[in-house]
Amino acid sequence: CTENGWVKGYKGINFKEITFFKGIPYASPPINEFRWKEPQKVNNWNNILDCSNYGSQCPQPIGNGAFTGGSSSDPTFDGEYLSSKGIVYVSINYRIGALGFMANKLLREDNPKNISGNYGLLDQIYALNWIKRNIEEFGGDSNKITIGGQSAGAASVYLLSLSPLASNLFKGVISESGGVMYPRDPQSMYSWHYTVEEAEQKSEQFLSKKNINTKQITAKQLRQLPLNIIIEQNMIINNDNTRNTWYGNPVLFHPILDNYVITNTYEEIMEKGLQNKVNILMGYTFDEYGASPSPYVANNAIREITRISSNQWANLWLNIFQ
Numbered sequence: 001c002t003e004n005g006w007v008k009g010y011k012g013i014n015f016k017e018i019t020f021f022k023g024i025p026y027a028s029p030p031i032n033e034f035r036w037k038e039p040q041k042v043n044n045w046n047n048i049l050d051c052s053n054y055g056s057q058c059p060q061p062i063g064n065g066a067f068t069g070g071s072s073s074d075p076t077f078d079g080e081y082l083s084s085k086g087i088v089y090v091s092i093n094y095r096i097g098a099l100g101f102m103a104n105k106l107l108r109e110d111n112p113k114n115i116s117g118n119y120g121l122l123d124q125i126y127a128l129n130w131i132k133r134n135i136e137e138f139g140g141d142s143n144k145i146t147i148g149g150q151s152a153g154a155a156s157v158y159l160l161s162l163s164p165l166a167s168n169l170f171k172g173v174i175s176e177s178g179g180v181m182y183p184r185d186p187q188s189m190y191s192w193h194y195t196v197e198e199a200e201q202k203s204e205q206f207l208s209k210k211n212i213n214t215k216q217i218t219a220k221q222l223r224q225l226p227l228n229i230i231i232e233q234n235m236i237i238n239n240d241n242t243r244n245t246w247y248g249n250p251v252l253f254h255p256i257l258d259n260y261v262i263t264n265t266y267e268e269i270m271e272k273g274l275q276n277k278v279n280i281l282m283g284y285t286f287d288e289y290g291a292s293p294s295p296y297v298a299n300n301a302i303r304e305i306t307r308i309s310s311n312q313w314a315n316l317w318l319n320i321f322q
Contacts, residue, residue, distance in 0.1 A: 001137060002024065002134045002137060003130075003133060003134055004025070004042055004043075004044045004045060005044050005045040005046065005047075005048075005049060006047075006048045006049065007021055007024055007048065007049045007051050008021075008048050008049065008050050008051055008052075009021040009022075009051050009052075010051075010052050012080050012083070012084075013080065014080055014081075014084075015080055015081075015083070015084040017084070018080055018083045018084060020051070020052075020078075020080075021051040021138070022051050022052060022053055022054045022055075023051055023053055023054050023055035024049070024051055025042045025055065026039075026042060026092070026126065026127045026130040026131075027039035027040060027041065027042050027123065027126050027127070027130075028040040028041065028042050028043065030095060030099070030119070030123075032223070033220075033223060035099065035223045036099070036102065036104075036107050036116065036119060036222070036223055037111075037119070038119070038122050038126075039119075039122055039123050039126040055093065057093065058093050058094065058095050058096055058099065058100070077091050078091075079091060088135065088138055088139055088140035090131055090135070090140075092123075092124065092127040093123075094120045094121075094123035094124050094127065095119045095120045095123055096120055097231070097253055098203075098206065098230050098231075098233075098252075098253050099119070099230065100119050100120030100123070100253070101117055101118065101119065101120055101199075101253035101254050101255060101256065102116075102117060102199075102203045102206070102253050103116040103117030103118075103194075103196060103199035103200050103202075103203055103256050103258070104116055104117075104200055104203040104204070104207075104214060104222070105200050105214065106214050106217070106218070106219045106222055107219055107222065108196075108200070109219070110219035113260060115258050115259075115260045115261075116200075116258075117196075117199055117255075117256040117258060118255055118256050118258055118260070118261040118262070120156075120255075121156065121159060121160070121163070121255055121261050121262075122165075122261060124156060124160060125160065125163070125165050125166050125169070125261070128145070128147070128160075128166060128169040128170065129169065131145065132145060132169055143171065144171055145169065145170040145171060145172075146170060146171060146172035146173070146174060147160060147170045147172070147173055147174070148173070148174035148175070148176070149174075149175060149176070149178070150176040150177055150178065150285055151176075151177050151178045151285075152178060152254075153178065154175040154176055154177055154178025154282075155178045155254075155255070156255075157173045157174070157175055158173070158175055158178070158266075159255055159261075159262060160173075160276075161173050161275060161276050161278055161280065162262065162263075162266065162269050162274075162275050162276070163261050163262060163263070163276070164263060164274075164276075165260075165261055166276060167276050168276075170276075170278060171278055171279065172278055172279045172280070172281070173278055173279070173280045173281070174280075174281045174282075175280065175281070175282040175283075176282070176283050176284060176285050177283075177284045177285045194254070194255075194256050194257065195256070195257050196256060196257070196258055196259075199256045202252055202253070206233060206252060206253075209233055210229055210233055212225070
């Protein structure tokens, strides 16, 4: 029984000793007036909640990763094998893309804390609070919570290890193929976050593509934008960014240095010893992009790769990829 009501699970497919509980809500759906706001408490339920199916994916463009896509329902992350080793495995859905990380002056001025953006990270923190309060009902230990992620998930868990809002919510971090510095930037001149000013400028550019002038509307009207407009425009811009160069440009919406969730740069937080005191295990997955290269390799990218490759291999490149 959770703090919100009773739940019903079901036996695992490959390991019958495992019990799954899918789609347990940890917050209210962030729709209508709750769009682009901090997560809200979920309503309690009176009947037993059937947890045999995952909840809906967060709305997202086609594709995944980089704070733009992904879901707990991906079979890759069902956690059944880990659970067979005695681990209580929990996966969460959180807001992504424009819905999860768009910062805007209208939204900031409508917030009593004078913040906007980072809704995806706030979802993660809200979920961790729920997990810490309820995990012992599922056989877990609230004092031994470890968070882990890969790619954008790795960046998320690093950022949570730096956020004061996540203090005392977990004891360890496992990060694979990602971090707080942008992975396509070997000189560390670009991080996994924007400043507030940069983020708000990006959102104005994003909205202007659909002829939306935030000087002529209210925050309430902004929250009432049709969902398809937000998702379609997000997809168009992300596709353009990844096709500009062979290594791609940063995605439009990702975490923000808002002085609330993220209080300072990685370097400043570490130098001052303000990070959460947790153990960190980090590594890299084999072929990070190899599993799904097609969205990132277009014809102009092939030409660029060919140009920087040695002449000896140029024809081979073209024969293979064109």
